[in-house]
Amino acid sequence: MPDTEPIKPIFTKGLKGVIANESELSDVRGEEGRLLYVGYEIEDLVELCSHEEIIFLLLNKRLPTVEELAGLQQRLRNDRDLPQPILDFFKTATKSARPMSALRTAVSMLGMYDDRTKDPSQMKEIGLSLIAKIPVMVAYYHRICEGLDLPPIRTDLDEASHFLWLLKGTEPDPNEAEILDTSFILHADHGMNASTFAARVTISTLTDMYSAITTAIGTLKGPLHGGANEAVIDMLKEIGEEENVESYIDGKLERKERIMGMGHRVYRTLDPRAPHLRRIAIRNCQHIGEPKWIRMSDKIAKIVRERKKLNANVDFYSASVYYSLGIPTKLFTAIFAIARSSGWVAQLLEQLEDNTIYRPLTKYTGPSEPMFVPMIDMR
Numbered sequence: 001m002p003d004t005e006p007i008k009p010i011f012t013k014g015l016k017g018v019i020a021n022e023s024e025l026s027d028v029r030g031e032e033g034r035l036l037y038v039g040y041e042i043e044d045l046v047e048l049c050s051h052e053e054i055i056f057l058l059l060n061k062r063l064p065t066v067e068e069l070a071g072l073q074q075r076l077r078n079d080r081d082l083p084q085p086i087l088d089f090f091k092t093a094t095k096s097a098r099p100m101s102a103l104r105t106a107v108s109m110l111g112m113y114d115d116r117t118k119d120p121s122q123m124k125e126i127g128l129s130l131i132a133k134i135p136v137m138v139a140y141y142h143r144i145c146e147g148l149d150l151p152p153i154r155t156d157l158d159e160a161s162h163f164l165w166l167l168k169g170t171e172p173d174p175n176e177a178e179i180l181d182t183s184f185i186l187h188a189d190h191g192m193n194a195s196t197f198a199a200r201v202t203i204s205t206l207t208d209m210y211s212a213i214t215t216a217i218g219t220l221k222g223p224l225h226g227g228a229n230e231a232v233i234d235m236l237k238e239i240g241e242e243e244n245v246e247s248y249i250d251g252k253l254e255r256k257e258r259i260m261g262m263g264h265r266v267y268r269t270l271d272p273r274a275p276h277l278r279r280i281a282i283r284n285c286q287h288i289g290e291p292k293w294i295r296m297s298d299k300i301a302k303i304v305r306e307r308k309k310l311n312a313n314v315d316f317y318s319a320s321v322y323y324s325l326g327i328p329t330k331l332f333t334a335i336f337a338i339a340r341s342s343g344w345v346a347q348l349l350e351q352l353e354d355n356t357i358y359r360p361l362t363k364y365t366g367p368s369e370p371m372f373v374p375m376i377d378m379r
């Protein structure tokens with residue numbers, strides 16, 4: 001039965017404060033600065049779980065048994081190969097395209113080679129394939145752009161280690177793999193952030209998983225969302241030295257420019273992911289003999305907090321974490337996409353469990369019934 005009751009419209013710019021749907025996945029408690037996945041505190045998950053356990057948790061809304069975890073690990077490891085047309089695309093694509101652009105196009109293209117899209121019951125399987133293949137796409141596109149060989153796909157490594165193997169072409173360092181694993185957990189899901197929301201809008205039309213993940217990647221890429229982590233490291237390099245921080249930040253604020261990695265739509269206090277990433281960044285920047293990036297970051301955070309009452313978000317310290325792992329800046333947002341892919345898939349499956357197409361209203365502000373003058377009369 002269609003609703004016949006008149007709907008009382010509400011308007012807030014950027015949907016500020018609007019609840020767009022219900023979810024059992026991540027619980028972003030903005031006032032308290034807390035984040036929970038399916039009811040579990042992010043602090044416990046980071047401490048006690050692997051990235052693969054979080055993938056299971058998000059896709060099944062419960063933690064796995066030992067056997068279930070092993071099954072998921074095997075499932076992902078056996079689905080890492082890329083079809084030849086994707087590799088050919090990477091080889092022929094313009095090498096100046098950013099990794100996020102290449103990833104967005106490759107995911108869209110992958111959908112053309114997957115007959116399972118015709119069968120709605122295959123949504124979860126397609127989602128798992130994407131979770132398995134996205135890291136391979138990111139690493140291989142990078143290596144092709146750099147003129148490097150492609151390390152063979154392996155099935156003996158977990159997700160984080162395997163990504164490092166493909167990216168660097170050397171046996172993964174367990175410390176680096178653990179750092180990346182933690183970062184993947186911290187980035188896995190985050191309520192109705194812009195990319196997840198955009199993807200849920202897309203799937204709400206009952207289109208296919210590839211179309212929705214393509215939407216998500218295109219949305220995450222923007223500098224006000226996932227793209228901020230690349231902008232943070234660019235900013236740190238531009239500042240150069242700790243003594244330049246204050247004048248640089250004050251200059252930007254005077255010109256009403258945004259400080260990347262600072263501020264959040266939902267958190268009114270510190271983003272709970274930021275202190276984890278800060279601790280990792282402190283340890284690893286020291287380990288590589290470059291502690292200045294953290295000293296500069298802390299100084300930026302302090303000044304922006306004092307001047308604008310804004311706190312660091314997840315993108316602020318993840319930039320130094322990835323930098324300290326020797327990952328090129330242009331890959332930072334693509335690494336965010338790898339981490340977020342499980343959250344996107346889980347959110348899309350949840351959307352389909354109880355789907356209603358998203359269709360908000362527009363407050364029309366254009367001209368009011370202007371007199372129509374045919375073009376011929378104007379000559």
Ligand SMILES: CC(=O)SCCNC(=O)CCNC(=O)[C@H](O)C(C)(C)COP(=O)(O)OP(=O)(O)OC[C@H]1O[C@@H](n2cnc3c(N)ncnc32)[C@H](O)[C@@H]1OP(=O)(O)O
Pocket residue numbers: 014193223224225226228257258259260261262263264265266308310313314315
């Ligand atoms: C994974 C993620 O997506 S985390 C976010 C990553 N993005 C960034 O780090 C980019 C920098 N941050 C921002 O642009 C914002 O804080 C956002 C987009 C994250 C959240 O924005 P909102 O909470 O909706 O705030 P909105 O964009 O309406 O800004 C409100 C005011 O705060 C200011 N402001 C917000 N963030 C910043 C910032 N980082 N630097 C300077 N000023 C800021 C705005 O200029 C605006 O000021 P005004 O009222 O004087 O015009």
Ligand SMILES: O=C([O-])CC(=O)C(=O)O
Pocket residue numbers: 187189190191192193194265266313314
């Ligand atoms: O929730 C948001 O708006 C942005 C964010 O922190 C995320 O996507 O992780």
